[in-house]
Amino acid sequence: MSTFDIIAFDADDTLWHSERYYAQTQSEFVKLLAHYRGEEYIRAHLDEVEARNIQHFGYGVKGFALSMIESAVELTDGRVSGHDIKAIIALAKDMLNADIELLNGVSETVAQLAARHRLMVITKGDLLDQEKKLQRSGLGKYFQRVEIVSDKTRESYERLLAEHSIEPSRFFMVGNSLRSDILPIIELGGSAAYIPYEITWQHETAEPPTGQPGFHQLEHIGQLPALLAKLEEA
């Protein structure tokens, strides 16, 4: 019998690249407004608008697009052109339709784990966007459950585990965000593997709970099967 009933994965920047599309889009946004303001000012303003709009729009590309538009109007004192606004909407559509690039090792690791474990995806973001990404990723068949949630807090995980009748101690989460994927699970008494991604969105930074029971840090998803095998032997 397995030690864990469910191995759950975050999706963006755990299974496939996401933050790099946000970073690319932000660079395009900076270019678009470069004749109004300096790069640093533009980036700081967009971050600020995004942060204050999370309460209204939640996570995902659509809210990010609305924040870019709001930021563009403010940064230009209302002088932004209709053409530039359309360009921002086009950037958002490009993000929604971008190819899915899996992280190295994901497809082998997920296939390998699916043979031994029940797998699940738990991700934030826009509903349709995340569903379509999972579909395009070709990984859909490996996951028995897909949960797209508006936030990843201790409370939201608690609710989700209760709905699926999963004991926290038998739950293992894998993700790249300490704040969203790791800390709430450790707090609930579950286990989690933190696999840092090359870029961390500043809203997601936190201190790793090094040494706490259930906490594991990996450099690469390919190390996950060996970690799980070791935990099951223990």
Add this chain to the structure above:
Amino acid sequence: MSTFDIIAFDADDTLWHSERYYAQTQSEFVKLLAHYRGEEYIRAHLDEVEARNIQHFGYGVKGFALSMIESAVELTDGRVSGHDIKAIIALAKDMLNADIELLNGVSETVAQLAARHRLMVITKGDLLDQEKKLQRSGLGKYFQRVEIVSDKTRESYERLLAEHSIEPSRFFMVGNSLRSDILPIIELGGSAAYIPYEITWQHETAEPPTGQPGFHQLEHIGQLPALLAKLEEA
């Protein structure tokens, strides 16, 4: 034993008013652009932009806001002012923060049914927005499950019923949209009560499946307990 394992409700315009906020916002949008184009032209253009953007944005206020902005740029040949773009974003935020107005009879009926049945909400739209509306509605405690879905098709209901191990024949759905709430359920062999709302969004119109097994039409949600009681006796 009850004839139905689950009574599921659509939310927008079944439990609470929604379409009227879209209608109000559209009227504000028309006013905002009135010095560029005639009302009819503006409305038709916005509808067209919305329809072509559903594939990118899905349902909900955020996608509607992006479509209004795109439509505003096109309708004005790029001359729309930054001020008007901000006004459109403000309209979207107003929609997201609007008070929840329950339809007449909803709060008594839902409370009454919750005492005898397991209730569920199945709704389209933006994740965070629908969660917050359910919370503000005060009805959350009556529903054992809340499913926010990207689309309501035969396939999506099939998946959902399988996930919850519900037999279609023991599933009863209540909603105001023939296309989204009623026809897929009747096709699957379930039962459904169609309760038309005062306004039907044109994307949701369809012919009622009058006379088909499992199909019921009510004028008012207050008639639902009597219908269910009758069906359970039969």
